[in-house]
Amino acid sequence: MNTVVAQLQRQFQDYLVSLYQQGFLDNQFTELRKLQDEGTPDFVAEVVSLFFDDCSKLINTMSRSLERPENVDFKQVDSGVHQLKGSSSSVGARRVKNVCISFKECCDVQNREGCLRCLQQVDYEYKMLKTKLQDLFNLEQRILQAGGMIPQVNIS
Amino acid sequence: MGMVTESQFHVLAVDDSLVDRKMIERLLQKSSYQVTTVDSGSKALEFLGLRDSNESDDANAPSSSPVTHQEVEINLIITDYCMPGMTGYDLLKRVKESAAFKSIPVVIMSSENVPARISRCLEEGAEEFFLKPVKLADLTKLKPHMMKTKLKKESDKPAKEDSAVLKPEIREEEASVIKIVPLHQEVEQEPVLSKRKATKEVISTDRSRPKYNDITTSV
Numbered sequence: 036m037n038t039v040v041a042q043l044q045r046q047f048q049d050y051l052v053s054l055y056q057q058g059f060l061d062n063q064f065t066e067l068r069k070l071q072d073e074g075t076p077d078f079v080a081e082v083v084s085l086f087f088d089d090c091s092k093l094i095n096t097m098s099r100s101l102e103r104p105e106n107v108d109f110k111q112v113d114s115g116v117h118q119l120k121g122s123s124s125s126v127g128a129r130r131v132k133n134v135c136i137s138f139k140e141c142c143d144v145q146n147r148e149g150c151l152r153c154l155q156q157v158d159y160e161y162k163m164l165k166t167k168l169q170d171l172f173n174l175e176q177r178i179l180q181a182g183g184m185i186p187q188v189n190i191s
Numbered sequence: 192m193g194m195v196t197e198s199q200f201h202v203l204a205v206d207d208s209l210v211d212r213k214m215i216e217r218l219l220q221k222s223s224y225q226v227t228t229v230d231s232g233s234k235a236l237e238f239l240g241l242r243d244s245n246e247s248d249d250a251n252a253p254s255s256s257p258v259t260h261q262e263v264e265i266n267l268i269i270t271d272y273c274m275p276g277m278t279g280y281d282l283l284k285r286v287k288e289s290a291a292f293k294s295i296p297v298v299i300m301s302s303e304n305v306p307a308r309i310s311r312c313l314e315e316g317a318e319e320f321f322l323k324p325v326k327l328a329d330l331t332k333l334k335p336h337m338m339k340t341k342l343k344k345e346s347d348k349p350a351k352e353d354s355a356v357l358k359p360e361i362r363e364e365e366a367s368v369i370k371i372v373p374l375h376q377e378v379e380q381e382p383v384l385s386k387r388k389a390t391k392e393v394i395s396t397d398r399s400r401p402k403y404n405d406i407t408t409s410v
Contacts, residue, residue, distance in 0.1 A: 063324050070217045070327070078217060085210050117273070121302050122210040125324045 040183035064127030205270035232277030272301035296336035
C-alpha cells in the first residue's frame with residue numbers, strides 16, 4: 036500500500052515540477068498552494084476554478100468588442116485584458132499572463148488583428164492550463180484516496 | 192480553538208476582482224486575521240458606516256457616530272488601487288477625511304508599479320503599498336500598523352491587563368518608525384499584549400509561514 040502512495044506522490048511531484056518547467060505556472064502558484072491547509076483543502080481548486088470562469092467571461096466580452104472591424108471598443112478590450120492579466124498573475128498562470136502582456140500592446144496601438152490573435156492565444160492557453168491542472172488535481176485525489184498526503188513541493 | 196475575539200484583528204479587504212478577493216481573504220485568514228471582503232469602495236464605506244455621497248462625514252456634522260461602526264471594529268483596510276467607480280485612492284481619501292475613521296491604517300495594493308502613484312498614496316496617508324500579487328510574507332508588515340490602533344484602544348480602557356501599561360506613549364500615527372523596532376521584537380512574544388490564548392491566533396503555527404523576523408520597516 037505504501038509503495039502505491041509513494042508512487043502516486045512521485046508522479047504528482049514530477050508532474051507539478053514539469054508544469055513549472057514548461058512555463059505553465061510560476062512562483063505565484065506556489066504561494067497559492069501555501070494558502071491551502073487541512074482546514075481549506077479545496078482552496079487552490081476553488082481559486083483556479085474562479086479564474087477559469089473569469090477567463091471564459093472576459094474572452095467572450097472581448098470577442099464581442101472586437102467583432103466588427105469598423106466598431107472596435109478598445110477601451111473595453113483593454114479593461115478585459117487588464118483584468119485577465121491581474122487574475123492570471125494572482126494565480127500563477129504564467130503563459131496566460133504573458134499573452135496578456137502582448138495583448139495589451141496590441142490594444143494600445145489599436146491593432147485589431149493583433150488583438151484577435153492574442154485573444155485566440157489566450158483562449159488556447161487558459162484551456163490548456165485548465166486541462167493540466169485538472170490532471171494535477173486528479174492525482175491529488177488519487178493520493179488522498181490511497182490514504183497518502185499531498186507532498187509539499189518546493190520549487191526554487 | 193479557544194480564540195478570544197476581542198484580541199483578534201479585523202481587516203476590511205476591498206477588491207473588485209473575485210479571484211483577488213478570494214486570495215486576499217485567504218492570505219489574511221492564514222495570517223490569523225478576521226476578514227470582511229467587499230467588492231467596491233462604496234461598499235467599504237457603507238460597511239464602515241460612512242455615506243458614499245458628497246457630504247463629508249463627521250468633520251462638520253454636530254453629532255455623528257456611524258451606527259455600523261459600533262458593531263464591527265476594523266483595524267485595517269486593505270484595498271486595490273484600480274477599481275471602477277471609486278478607486279482605492281479615493282477610498283483612502285474618504286477614510287482619512289473622516290474624523291471617525293482616519294486612524295484606521297489603510298494599505299493599497301496594485302498590480303502596477305507606478306512610483307508617482309505609490310508616493311501619492313503614501314502622501315495621502317496610506318501605511319503601505321503592496322505590489323500584486325500579494326504574498327504571505329507581505330502580510331507580516333500589517334501587524335505593526337494594527338497594533339498601533341489596538342494599543343491606543345487598550346490604553347484608553349481601564350487597565351485590566353498588563354497591556355495598558357505597556358506603551359502608552361505610542362499613540363501618534365507618525366510614530367511608526369519608533370513603533371516598529373520594539374514591536375518587531377515583541378511579535379514573537381504575543382502574550383505581552385494579550386495574555387490569553389490569543390497567542391495562537393496571531394502567531395501561526397503553520398509550517399510554511401515565513402517567520403516574523405522578516406518584517407521590514409514600513410515606509
